[in-house]
Every structure is written in C-alpha cells, then in structure tokens.
Amino acid sequence: MHFRGGVCVLTAGPSCADKNLIPTKEGCVSKTLPQCPQGTTLRNGQCILAQDPTCPTGQTLHGGFCAIAEPPECPAQGFYAKDNLCISAHPPTCQSDTLKAIGDRCVHVQRPGCPSGTRPDGNGRCISTEKPFCQSGFTVIGDKCVHSSTPFCAAGSTLQNDVCVSSTTPICTSGFLSNGICVDKQNPSCNRGFKLNNNSGFCEQRNQPFCPANFVSRYHKDKDLAVCCPSALDQFDGVFCFKTNPDSSPCPPNSQLVDDKCVSTPGTSPECDGGKGVMIKGNCYSRQPATCPFPLKLQNGMCAYDNGPVCSVGTLSASGTECVVEGPNCPPGAFALGRQCISNVHTPECPAGLRPDGDQCIGTVTSDCPAGTILKDNYCLHPNKKPNCEGSLTLFGDQCVLPITATCPDGTRPQGNQCVSLQNPICALPGYTYSAKEGACVYLTGPVCNPPHRLQNGKCYADVDHQCPTGTILEGQRCISPANCVGDYTLEGDRCVHREKPKCQDPDTQLDEKTGQCISRIVTPVCEQGQMTANGQCVTQAICPSGLVPYNGYCVSLVPLRCGPGLRLQGDQCVLEKGPNCPPNHRPIGTECISIQEPKCPPNTLLDRDRCITASAPDCVIMGVCPEVA
Known part of the structure; x- marks a missing residue:
C-alpha cells in the first residue's frame, strides 16, 4: 500500500472471487465467451447462421430483399418504368415549330450568330478562329509585338543590367581604383601616441578624465554613462551615486540614507584633456584628425587622390566602377524593354470587328435572336415558355x-427498377430470423452465458462486484483506504499537521503567519528634536554641498554640463566642433581624405563604378539570329 492524493492505495488492486473472472471497469468478466447453437458463429453480439436465407419460388435474394425477375410495369402503352415513374416514350415538345425543347427550356431553332470566321464562346463573345498577329519579324507576347531578336550592344561592350558596359574599366592617373575612387597604397597616419579609429575617422589617445574637487569619476557600463560622484560615494547605478556599506552614523553631508544606502544625484560629467577630449565608454580620449601625405586625402579609411577614375570609352557610372556606352539597340521600329525588343509602331492586330484579348481575337456577339427570345448559354431562349407533355402527362426534368407510379405483381412492391417481395427472406431452421443489417439469419434468443453469469455487450459478466481487502474500498480501479493522523494531528494535503500553532518565546516578538518567523512587534520610533520619521527611521533635512540643492530627497546640481574651448556638448559627451582636416585639393569623407579630381576613362568611354563603358550606340541588322558580341 502506498500514499497518493491524500488516500492509501493498495498496490495489488481489485480482484474477483472466481479466478476465471477478469476485473474490468464494468465488472467481473468471464474468460469464457457467450455460447451460440451449433452451426452458428458469434458476431456483433448475435448468433449468425452459416446457411444463407432463401426466397420463395421464382424470387431471388437481392440487396437484402426477395425480388422477382420481371421489372415494374406501367399500366399504359408507350411508357416504361424508371425510378418508380412511368415515363413516356415521347419527349416533351414546344408549341411552336420554331422552338425546340432542350432540358426543361424552350429554345429557338435559330442559334445566335457571330461574324464569319468566329464562334461564340458561351459568354456572349465571338472568338475568332485566327490568332492575333504582328508585322513580319515580330511575335505576339502578351499585348505587345516583340521582335525575334534581343537587344544588342556595339562591339567592345556587353549588355549588363539593361545597359551597354564597355569591356575597358575606368583608370586612375594615380593610385588604383577601389569602389569608384582612386586610392593610394599608403594608409592614413596619426601623430605619435595616437591611433586611428576607423569608425569615427579620428586619431585618438586614451587619457585620464577628471572631476571637480571632492568628486570622483564613476562609469555605468550598461547605460554607457560616466559621471562625477561625491568622493564619499563609491557606487553609481546609472541614476544615483551611493555608498555600498554606509556607516551606522548618518550619511555624508552631501547625501542621505535611502533604502539602506547613502544616495546623491551625480554632480556633473567628467572632463578630459583640458576639455578638448571626449568620453567614450567611461574613458577619456584626445582626438586629432587623421592625415594623408599631399596631395592625398582621407576617404573611407584610405588615402585617396583628388582626381577620380576616368573612362577611355563611354561615361563613368554612378558607382564609379564601370564605363557605360549608349544602348542597347533594337531593329528599326522597335525599342529595348528589358531583354526584349518591342515594336514602337504596331500592336497585335485582329480581323475587322474584333480586338486582341491575350492570345485570342474576340468581339461582342451581335444578338440576332428572334423577337421574344433572349441570348443565354449560346441559345435563343424563350423566357416564358416551357416544354409541353400530352394529355395528363407532367413534365419531370426533361x-x-x-x-x-409503376406497378408490380401482388405480394411485391416497386423498389428501384425491381419488384421486391413484401415478405422477408426465409431462414431454413426454426428459431432464426433474417437480419438485413447482418445480411444473414440470426438466432432469435441470441447468445447465452453459463449461470450465474449474465450477457452484457457481447461478454459474460459475473453478478458479484470487485472485492477489496478488509478496511479498503473500491474507487475506480483502485482499492483505497482513507489516510488518518493520530493524536492531535490533522491531515492537510499529504502532511499530518499539529493543531497547536507555533509560539514565539520572546515576548517582544510575534509570529508572522506568512513567513513562519518571529518578528519584532511594530513600534513607533521616537526621534530627537529636529528629526522626523520616514519609513520607520529618524531622518533630518537634507544638507547639500555648495552648488547642489535638495530636490525630492536628493542633492541635485543646478550647474549645466560644459565643455572646454573648441568642443561642443553632444548628449553627455564633449566632441570637437570641427571635423578632420585634409591636405589641399582633398575633402574629408568618413575616415578618409578623398581627392577632388574625378576618375578618368579613355576617350569615348564613360566611368561606371569601377569600369569604363563605351558611349557609342550599337548597330543592328535584321536577321533570324543576333550576331555574337566580341
């Protein structure tokens, strides 16, 4: 037995009195199956006879019924039976010779017409048997006439991104081409002790920041913030300066006790390099612009020339890396659109009276249906007339x-296209009846169980219930016993808990029921003259050092942040007012001095990024294929 869920559960579980019985949720089930008469089998809780049922003479078993061979008959000549209906051999007609019955509608014998060479498509349109066409040398693609040849460029250039690019690249009169500028091999230089910062483009030197007297520099890494705190406070949490372990005595004059900490707002931001430096991640850096030898200038972290790349053929591209020439070109009467030559004169054409629609020529049907009819589903439909049937016949569908209804011989009835018997199929043995569900003869009394068992859901159950040991009860499929605690203990969940509550030995303490600990009784503090209570403590009015004033319990500086000569305040940092300097004929871009002179390319070419592309227009010859470009 084991303890689970507040009860004692027997490990062995319930059992049945007879070893031939099996305990289940429904009860004790016999291992012996229900018995059926000899010659039958147990199926779905019934005894099924192996011998098939029979039908009277002249009838056969079909679909669970006894049916005769003759189909249902209709009482009148000229009719045939179908689906219990007597259908006339004569179809329905319309009253006028100009109308004919199609389904349950009267339509005109005249079909709606389309122009010669077209056919109706059923949606009120005439579709031409011919396809749209273009002039010679062009093919219909979508709604455009497209030439069989593709755009081409002149010799010495290739088609790239829909422009003709010269095979010659831009050249630099000095240095080498890099990302559209002429760059020298030597790197920018800094003065002794300084190092180039590629991100800022400045030469930087790390120095020691300084704060006013009686203040020290503190840096908060997560907020990337450096401040000057009173020297008595050794920590900065990103908002306030405080002391890690304050003394038992009151806090320094420029702070006060808040949540066991001596707290003061930071006084000012530290300065470095006589106000000329800049604070970066708590460190002070002096900055100087990087330089390159004349006539180079700093650009993108490299020493570049003023005169940029040029093209010998074509014009320099916007990126400065390619030479672009005129083009691409197409045969006469066409223009380049992407990788296709499109006719600028003609669009796809169709025969007279029709218009192009995709790859078809279509036109609106000119309804020539007779008066009183409407065009619908490619027929001239009479909207108010239905087909008629002779005499007392009625229209059913078409x-x-x-x-x-159709009739069958006595003792039978129509069902589908058969005459089936009113009697069920006959079983050969007495005590059996035909079951249409099983399609076989079943025993009337059904299967039986040996006494004292009873039949339930095709199984034999004992009349006795499960048995559990003395002192336990059956709950579902478990034998359980309620758990008890002895003496003055009560059961709470899975524990025996004493009724007596804990007590505190010290009379000046009381039990905290939430934590289960003895805590001091709440007393009102008595403060000295000039002091006041705050959060259970005696505090005095805040006294701040010179230049600081109390605000919301903190000492706040009213002096704005300042920077030294030649520097300006940016956020909480002091940065130089002027950018980097470059040699004559150079301009600073990023971390580089870039030459003012543009790149050059050979005559008749243009600079395009790092390439010189030709500017001459390609020639074109109409032929079946395009000539290869050299």
Whole structure:
C-alpha cells in the first residue's frame, strides 16, 4: 500500500472471487465467451447462421430483399418504368415549330450568330478562329509585338543590367581604383601616441578624465554613462551615486540614507584633456584628425587622390566602377524593354470587328435572336415558355411522366427498377430470423452465458462486484483506504499537521503567519528634536554641498554640463566642433581624405563604378539570329 492524493492505495488492486473472472471497469468478466447453437458463429453480439436465407419460388435474394425477375410495369402503352415513374416514350415538345425543347427550356431553332470566321464562346463573345498577329519579324507576347531578336550592344561592350558596359574599366592617373575612387597604397597616419579609429575617422589617445574637487569619476557600463560622484560615494547605478556599506552614523553631508544606502544625484560629467577630449565608454580620449601625405586625402579609411577614375570609352557610372556606352539597340521600329525588343509602331492586330484579348481575337456577339427570345448559354431562349407533355402527362426534368407510379405483381412492391417481395427472406431452421443489417439469419434468443453469469455487450459478466481487502474500498480501479493522523494531528494535503500553532518565546516578538518567523512587534520610533520619521527611521533635512540643492530627497546640481574651448556638448559627451582636416585639393569623407579630381576613362568611354563603358550606340541588322558580341 502506498500514499497518493491524500488516500492509501493498495498496490495489488481489485480482484474477483472466481479466478476465471477478469476485473474490468464494468465488472467481473468471464474468460469464457457467450455460447451460440451449433452451426452458428458469434458476431456483433448475435448468433449468425452459416446457411444463407432463401426466397420463395421464382424470387431471388437481392440487396437484402426477395425480388422477382420481371421489372415494374406501367399500366399504359408507350411508357416504361424508371425510378418508380412511368415515363413516356415521347419527349416533351414546344408549341411552336420554331422552338425546340432542350432540358426543361424552350429554345429557338435559330442559334445566335457571330461574324464569319468566329464562334461564340458561351459568354456572349465571338472568338475568332485566327490568332492575333504582328508585322513580319515580330511575335505576339502578351499585348505587345516583340521582335525575334534581343537587344544588342556595339562591339567592345556587353549588355549588363539593361545597359551597354564597355569591356575597358575606368583608370586612375594615380593610385588604383577601389569602389569608384582612386586610392593610394599608403594608409592614413596619426601623430605619435595616437591611433586611428576607423569608425569615427579620428586619431585618438586614451587619457585620464577628471572631476571637480571632492568628486570622483564613476562609469555605468550598461547605460554607457560616466559621471562625477561625491568622493564619499563609491557606487553609481546609472541614476544615483551611493555608498555600498554606509556607516551606522548618518550619511555624508552631501547625501542621505535611502533604502539602506547613502544616495546623491551625480554632480556633473567628467572632463578630459583640458576639455578638448571626449568620453567614450567611461574613458577619456584626445582626438586629432587623421592625415594623408599631399596631395592625398582621407576617404573611407584610405588615402585617396583628388582626381577620380576616368573612362577611355563611354561615361563613368554612378558607382564609379564601370564605363557605360549608349544602348542597347533594337531593329528599326522597335525599342529595348528589358531583354526584349518591342515594336514602337504596331500592336497585335485582329480581323475587322474584333480586338486582341491575350492570345485570342474576340468581339461582342451581335444578338440576332428572334423577337421574344433572349441570348443565354449560346441559345435563343424563350423566357416564358416551357416544354409541353400530352394529355395528363407532367413534365419531370426533361421527360413526360404519368402521375401514377409503376406497378408490380401482388405480394411485391416497386423498389428501384425491381419488384421486391413484401415478405422477408426465409431462414431454413426454426428459431432464426433474417437480419438485413447482418445480411444473414440470426438466432432469435441470441447468445447465452453459463449461470450465474449474465450477457452484457457481447461478454459474460459475473453478478458479484470487485472485492477489496478488509478496511479498503473500491474507487475506480483502485482499492483505497482513507489516510488518518493520530493524536492531535490533522491531515492537510499529504502532511499530518499539529493543531497547536507555533509560539514565539520572546515576548517582544510575534509570529508572522506568512513567513513562519518571529518578528519584532511594530513600534513607533521616537526621534530627537529636529528629526522626523520616514519609513520607520529618524531622518533630518537634507544638507547639500555648495552648488547642489535638495530636490525630492536628493542633492541635485543646478550647474549645466560644459565643455572646454573648441568642443561642443553632444548628449553627455564633449566632441570637437570641427571635423578632420585634409591636405589641399582633398575633402574629408568618413575616415578618409578623398581627392577632388574625378576618375578618368579613355576617350569615348564613360566611368561606371569601377569600369569604363563605351558611349557609342550599337548597330543592328535584321536577321533570324543576333550576331555574337566580341
């Protein structure tokens, strides 16, 4: 037995009195199956006879019924039976010779017409048997006439990104081409003791920041913030300066006790390099612009020339890396659009009266249906007339039927296209009846169980219930016993808990029921003259050092942040007012001095990024294929 869920559970579980019984949720089930008469089998809780049922003479078993060979008959000549209806051999007709019955509608014998060479498509349009066409040398693609040849460029250039690019690249009169500028091999230089910062483009030197007297520099890494705190406070949390372990005595004059800490707002931001430096991640850096030898200038972290790349053929591209020439070109009467030559004169054409629609020529049907009819589904439909049937016949779908059902011989009834017997199939042995569900003869009394068992859901159950040991009860499929605690203990969940509550030995303490600990009783503090209570403590009015004033319990500086000569305040940092300097004929861009002179390319070429592309227009010859470009 084991303890689970507040009860004692027997490990062995319930059992049945007879070893031939099996305990289940429904009860004790016999291992012996229900018995059926000899010659039958147990199936779905019934005894099924192996011998098939029979039908009277002249009838056969079909679909669970006894049916005769003759189909249902209709009482009148000229009708045939179908689906219990007597259908006339004569189809329905319309009253006029110009109308004919199609389904349950009267339509005109005249079909709606389309122009010669077209056909109706069923949606009120005439579709031409011919396709749209273009002039010679062009093919219909979408709604455009496209030439069989593709755009081409002149010799010495290739088609790239829909422009003709010269095979010659831009050249630099000095240095080498890099990302559209002429760059020298030597790197920018800094003065002794300084190092180039590629991100800022400045030469930087790390120095020691300084704060006013009686203040020290503190840096908060997560907020990337450096401040000057009173020297008595050794910590900065990103908002306040405080002391890690304050003394038992009151805090320094420029702070006060808040949540066991001596707290003061930071006084000012530290300065470095006589106000000329800049604070970066708590460190002070002096800055100087990087330089390059004349006539180079700093650009993108490299020493570049003023005169940029040029093209010998074509014009320099916007990126400065390619030479672009005129083009691409197409045969006469066409223009380049992407990788296709499109006709600028003609669009796809169709025969007269039709218009192009994709790859078809279409036109609106000129309804020539006779008066009183409407065009619908490619027929001239009479909207107010239905097909008629002779005499007392009625229209059913597209057939004329008698208002009576088909008949069958006595003792049978129509079902589908058969006459089936009113009697069920016959079982050969007494005590059996035919089951349409099983399609076989079943025993009337059903299967039986040996006494004292009873039949339930096709199984034999004992009349006795499960048995559990003395002192336990059956709960579901478990034998359980309620758990008890002895003496003055009560059961709470899975524990025996004493009724007596804990007590505190010290009379000046009391039990905290939430934490289970003895805590001091709440007393009102008595403060000295000039002091006041705050959060259970005696505090005095805040006294701040010179230049600081109390605000919301903190000492706040009213002096704005300042920077030294030649520097300006940016956020909480002091940065130089002027940018980097470059040699004559150079301009600073990023971390580089870039030459003012543009790149040059050979005559008749243009600079395009790092390439010189030709500016001459490609020639074109109409032919089946395009000539290869050299």
